[in-house]
Amino acid sequence: MKIKILLVFIFFSFRIGFANPETNNYCNLIIELPGNNAREVSVVLWQNGYPKEALESKMVKGDSIIYQILAEYLPCQTTLEFKPVNSNERPMSLNVFITDKDVHLQIQNWNNLPNWHKDAENMANETFFRNSLAKKQQFQLLQNFVANYSDKDELQKMATEVYLQKCAEYNKWVYQQINENSKLWVSKSWKNQLMPETEVSLSREENLNGISNHAFNFEDFTDTTLLKTDYFLNLLNNYMRVNEMLVQLKGGDRNCLLTEAGRRLAQKASKGDPRLYGWVVDYLYTNFERYAIHEGITMLTKHVDDPNCLTYKKIEIKRRLDGIQRLSVGNKAPILTVKNSEGDRISLNGNDDQLSLLFFYESDCPHCLELLDQLNRLSKSTDLAKDITISTIALDESIETWTAYSQKQQFVWNDYYVEGGINGKVAKDFCLLSSPSMFVLGKNRTIESTPKNIVELLELFYDEKTITDYLNVAQN
Numbered sequence: 001m002k003i004k005i006l007l008v009f010i011f012f013s014f015r016i017g018f019a020n021p022e023t024n025n026y027c028n029l030i031i032e033l034p035g036n037n038a039r040e041v042s043v044v045l046w047q048n049g050y051p052k053e054a055l056e057s058k059m060v061k062g063d064s065i066i067y068q069i070l071a072e073y074l075p076c077q078t079t080l081e082f083k084p085v086n087s088n089e090r091p092m093s094l095n096v097f098i099t100d101k102d103v104h105l106q107i108q109n110w111n112n113l114p115n116w117h118k119d120a121e122n123m124a125n126e127t128f129f130r131n132s133l134a135k136k137q138q139f140q141l142l143q144n145f146v147a148n149y150s151d152k153d154e155l156q157k158m159a160t161e162v163y164l165q166k167c168a169e170y171n172k173w174v175y176q177q178i179n180e181n182s183k184l185w186v187s188k189s190w191k192n193q194l195m196p197e198t199e200v201s202l203s204r205e206e207n208l209n210g211i212s213n214h215a216f217n218f219e220d221f222t223d224t225t226l227l228k229t230d231y232f233l234n235l236l237n238n239y240m241r242v243n244e245m246l247v248q249l250k251g252g253d254r255n256c257l258l259t260e261a262g263r264r265l266a267q268k269a270s271k272g273d274p275r276l277y278g279w280v281v282d283y284l285y286t287n288f289e290r291y292a293i294h295e296g297i298t299m300l301t302k303h304v305d306d307p308n309c310l311t312y313k314k315i316e317i318k319r320r321l322d323g324i325q326r327l328s329v330g331n332k333a334p335i336l337t338v339k340n341s342e343g344d345r346i347s348l349n350g351n352d353d354q355l356s357l358l359f360f361y362e363s364d365c366p367h368c369l370e371l372l373d374q375l376n377r378l379s380k381s382t383d384l385a386k387d388i389t390i391s392t393i394a395l396d397e398s399i400e401t402w403t404a405y406s407q408k409q410q411f412v413w414n415d416y417y418v419e420g421g422i423n424g425k426v427a428k429d430f431c432l433l434s435s436p437s438m439f440v441l442g443k444n445r446t447i448e449s450t451p452k453n454i455v456e457l458l459e460l461f462y463d464e465k466t467i468t469d470y471l472n473v474a475q476n
Contacts, residue, residue: 027074027098029067032106043067044079049227049279051079075099075185077229082110097121097186097229125186128177132193135173139166167195189231191218205249208242212261215239221272227279236283239265259296262288266303277303278310285317289433292452294324316433323431333358333445334429338393338416341406346416348391349445357457358439359392360432362422363405368436372411374454374474379412381473387461388440389413395435397421 031041044051059066069076075098082092092110096103099121106115116122146159171194181187196211219235226232243261247254262284269280281303288296297320303309304317311317327333336348336358348358359375361368372392379385390413394402402417409415418426422435430437440449440460451457454474458467 025071026068027071027100028102028104029069029078029096029098030102030104031065031067031080032104033063033065034107034109035063040081040083040085041065042081042083044081045069045073046077046079046229047073047227049233049283051230069098073228075225075228077189079230095125095230097125099185121184121186124181124184128181128187128190129193131177132174135170136195139163139170142166170195185225188220188223188226189229192231192235194218205246208246208249212239212242212246215242216265216268219268221269221276221280224273224275227276232276232279233283236265236280240287255293255295258288258291258293259299262296263299266300270303270306270309274308274310277306277308278312281309281311281317282313285311285313285320289320292434292437294450297321298324320431320433327431327439327447327450329447329449331447333439333441333447334426335445336393336418336426336429338391338418338426339399340414340416341403348393348416354389355387355448355460356389356391356441358441359390360395360427360430360435360437361392362395362435363402364396365435371436371454372409376409376411378454378470378474382470384458384461384470385412391416393418393426395421395424395427395432 029043033039033041042053044053046052058068069078078096078098080094080096082094084091089110094105094114096105101119103119103122104117105119105122106117108115113126116126142159142163146156146163149156149159174190174194178187178190196214215235215238220226240258240261243258247257250257266281266284269277281300285297285300288294288300297317300317301321304311304314304321338346338348340346348356359372361372363369375384375390379390392411392413392415394406394415394417396402396405396417399417399419406415406417418424420427422432426432430439438451438457439447440451440457442448449456449460451460455467455471458470462470
């Protein structure tokens with residue numbers, strides 16, 4: 001009899017444990033939709049600082065959709081997208097935080113907030129943002145007044161003092177909410193609502209400098225769980241956006257200013273968790289590479305070599321750094337073999353009597369096509385074609401794609417193709433991780449310049465007035 005009771009106990013314990021999300025290898029995200037749910041639902045998980053499509057299993061039961069989020073992804077932020085199927089209504093999105101328990105949300109009406117079925121994380125998050133918005137509105141008018149009041153008088157001084165006092169009071173409230181809800185994982189992301197305590201009455205440049213210099217005053221670079229939300233991505237995007245605005249205001253060297261902004265950020269991250277430190281370095285590298293900021297990539301050398309920097313892109317960055325060094329001004333460019341429209345192989349070794357431009361592009365790259373169009377106008381209407389020999393080289397994945405594009409163009413130079421595209425041998429030889437890329441070669445394939453745009457190309461030959469005239473031709 002005792003054996004039977006024991007077996008029954010083990011059986012029901014197993015059943016209960018299997019049904020309990022805390023002992024399962026997943027949590028359920030249950031989305032209960034209103035009866036007229038003619039909407040497509042998609043779930044995006046935030047992992048390692050970036051969104052990824054949810055690959056977890058999905059079930060549909062009546063008006064409910066159930067996603068099983070694997071435990072390896074928890075805790076996590078998910079972003080739900082509700083797209084109307086046959087309607088002109090705008091899509092609706094909703095952030096949901098999942099820790100170690102099932103989350104059941106019920107949308108009773110598309111115009112109302114969801115019912116969270118007593119889920120502590122999401123209820124607290126909703127309450128916090130509702131109260132935060134109400135408190136910010138209380139001194140938003142004061143902020144606008146101070147920012148737009150031009151006279152430096154006693155009224156302006158008093159309004160600024162009151163504004164800074166209100167900011168301090170609001171920030172104190174945010175910290176209080178974080179402390180009171182410290183057991184909730186979602187409270188860690190509330191720091192992004194803190195207000196920078198800078199004088200908005202200062203000049204725009206001074207304000208942006210203040211925001212940039214104090215952007216990470218509140219951050220904990222040891223907390224890697226925040227990479228499972230959109231928190232750090234938004235934080236770093238805003239930081240780089242502010243510094244981009246500073247570049248436009250100052251009118252200085254963009255590469256130098258953004259490299260310095262990246263240096264400050266990487267130095268701050270180096271004092272945090274190795275994984276988050278590596279993520280920041282990867283983020284900076286991706287952005288520097290996108291905008292061809294070679295000084296920024298070179299600046300990352302010491303961080304990539306730091307054993308505490310757990311970057312996913314170490315090999316890629318090392319290869320790029322090697323390429324920057326090999327392909328710097330004064331060195332010889334690799335031997336380049338291309339195909340022409342007839343399929344013949346041709347070696348482009350340059351013309352010792354004239355500078356040569358190698359322009360690498362992809363025919364589905366809008367920026368490439370814009371620069372090609374400008375270059376074509378200049379070659380037809382100015383002396384540029386007399387001063388430099390132009391060769392464009394397509395990096396398309398298939399020769400058919402390039403042929404379809406090239407045949408429609410009326411270039412005044414020779415247009416070529418290289419096999420393998422952006423992942424081929426030529427791309428590796430020239431360290432091309434993105435397009436467009438330009439190299440100006442002199443005698444014996446010596447690299448004379450690596451212009452990043454039309455202006456830098458024209459600066460090799462012409463004075464400021466001529467450049468202005470030529471730019472008008474290129475853009476009209």
